[in-house]
Amino acid sequence: MTTRIGIIGGTGYVGSELLRLLLFHPDVEVTMVTSRQSAGEFVFNVHPNLRGLTQLKFVPQDMEQLQKNCDLIFTATPHGGSVNLVPKFLEVGLKVIDMSADFRFKNPVDYETYYGWKHAYPDILKEAAYGLPELHREEIKQAKLVACPGCEATAAILGLAPIIKAGMIDSQHIVVDLKVGSSGGGSKPTIASHHPERFGGVRPYKVVGHRHIGEVEQELNILGAEQIKISFTPHAVNMVRGILATIHTFPKQKVENKDLWRALRGMYGSEPFVRIVKYLKGPYQLPDPKIITGTNYCDVGFEIDEHANRLIIFSAIDNMVKGAAGQGVQCLNLMLGIDETTGLKSTGFHPM
Numbered sequence: 001m002t003t004r005i006g007i008i009g010g011t012g013y014v015g016s017e018l019l020r021l022l023l024f025h026p027d028v029e030v031t032m033v034t035s036r037q038s039a040g041e042f043v044f045n046v047h048p049n050l051r052g053l054t055q056l057k058f059v060p061q062d063m064e065q066l067q068k069n070c071d072l073i074f075t076a077t078p079h080g081g082s083v084n085l086v087p088k089f090l091e092v093g094l095k096v097i098d099m100s101a102d103f104r105f106k107n108p109v110d111y112e113t114y115y116g117w118k119h120a121y122p123d124i125l126k127e128a129a130y131g132l133p134e135l136h137r138e139e140i141k142q143a144k145l146v147a148c149p150g151c152e153a154t155a156a157i158l159g160l161a162p163i164i165k166a167g168m169i170d171s172q173h174i175v176v177d178l179k180v181g182s183s184g185g186g187s188k189p190t191i192a193s194h195h196p197e198r199f200g201g202v203r204p205y206k207v208v209g210h211r212h213i214g215e216v217e218q219e220l221n222i223l224g225a226e227q228i229k230i231s232f233t234p235h236a237v238n239m240v241r242g243i244l245a246t247i248h249t250f251p252k253q254k255v256e257n258k259d260l261w262r263a264l265r266g267m268y269g270s271e272p273f274v275r276i277v278k279y280l281k282g283p284y285q286l287p288d289p290k291i292i293t294g295t296n297y298c299d300v301g302f303e304i305d306e307h308a309n310r311l312i313i314f315s316a317i318d319n320m321v322k323g324a325a326g327q328g329v330q331c332l333n334l335m336l337g338i339d340e341t342t343g344l345k346s347t348g349f350h351p352m
């Protein structure tokens with residue numbers, strides 16, 4: 001049976017990527033894509049990569065029509081844009097995959113701390129599954145609401161999860177340094193994203209107190225025996241897509257390569273979209289977001305620095321795919337009870 005999909009906020013970058021993946025997904029049909037600004041426009045006028053592939057038009061957000069024509073809704077709206085919408089969809093029996101931050105936290109107080117507003121639906125937070133299949137696969141299968149992780153959080157959590165679980169590192173000194181492509185900021189331009197301001201630069205932003213710290217700590221605290229503390233600093237770099245997280249950690253005791261291989265293989269050995277990348281030849285010995293552009297992979301690698309008793313983890317994703325739409329489709333597949341990789345098998349480009 002074909003599942004009918006609605007996308008709210010379909011003119012944005014995540015909406016675009018959801019369309020790119022879902023239009024070729026064999027078990028679903030995109031029946032409605034909403035936009036407030038572009039209702040009535042052909043989808044391909046806003047997303048030119050979809051020319052010749054769909055005749056869908058953007059439609060206004062009409063609750064009655066969405067309920068009639070859809071089984072599951074993706075909300076690809078900015079933070080704060082989903083919080084009042086999602087309960088309405090759930091109330092009329094639609095399943096929801098929310099791409100925003102509005103249902104990621106379990107503790108409602110975290111919304112006041114990280115986003116500066118009080119959450120109006122704390123009971124729904126308890127029901128939402130955090131949409132990271134590598135950690136919450138069984139919950140996602142049963143969920144009516146999945147809250148997909150932030151892109152930077154995805155890179156950080158997948159990099160750190162195996163070594164936190166293994167109890168290897170000092171839980172109070174973990175430094176996540178990220179390089180982030182410009183599409184991570186969405187499709188609405190700002191002065192900081194304007195080409196002359198951004199091009200050619202390497203610019204630290206939200207150097208302390210980044211919002212994703214809350215979800216990274218929430219998820220890693222489930223895995224480890226000790227409460228952890230994350231230092232987290234992203235940098236805007238000269239890429240459109242991609243995130244590389246370089247994570248500096250400090251082992252409690254001496255660690256060797258075999259300890260890391262055991263921890264990583266133990267967690268990711270049968271994961272379809274996490275690859276352990278630590279090679280001895282060629283230019284791509286450690287994760288690099290360039291060669292996974294457009295794919296749902298997260299590449300994780302490591303290096304041990306004996307001189308400084310440091311263990312460095314590297315984690316690379318495409319922020320629009322494993323960091324957003326691809327992860328959402330992976331969760332959709334789990335919710336539908338079909339092969340988790342459906343519609344997501346693809347390779348990156350080399351060279352590109």
Ligand SMILES: NC(=O)c1ccc[n+]([C@@H]2O[C@H](COP(=O)([O-])OP(=O)(O)OC[C@H]3O[C@@H](n4cnc5c(N)ncnc54)[C@H](OP(=O)(O)O)[C@@H]3O)[C@@H](O)[C@H]2O)c1
Pocket residue numbers: 008009010011012013014015034035036037038076077078079081099100101149150151183184185186187188319320323324
């Ligand atoms: N970009 C990434 O790499 C990334 C990764 C992970 C998660 N996310 C999250 O995914 C969500 C979408 O991100 P994005 O990059 O696609 O943002 P975006 O490019 O700014 O697009 C958001 C879209 O939502 C619509 N919208 C805005 N406010 C709305 C409202 N109140 N109600 C309904 N629709 C509204 C807008 O379309 P109209 O104005 O035409 O209605 C807009 O096209 C955000 O919450 C973001 O944080 C993004």
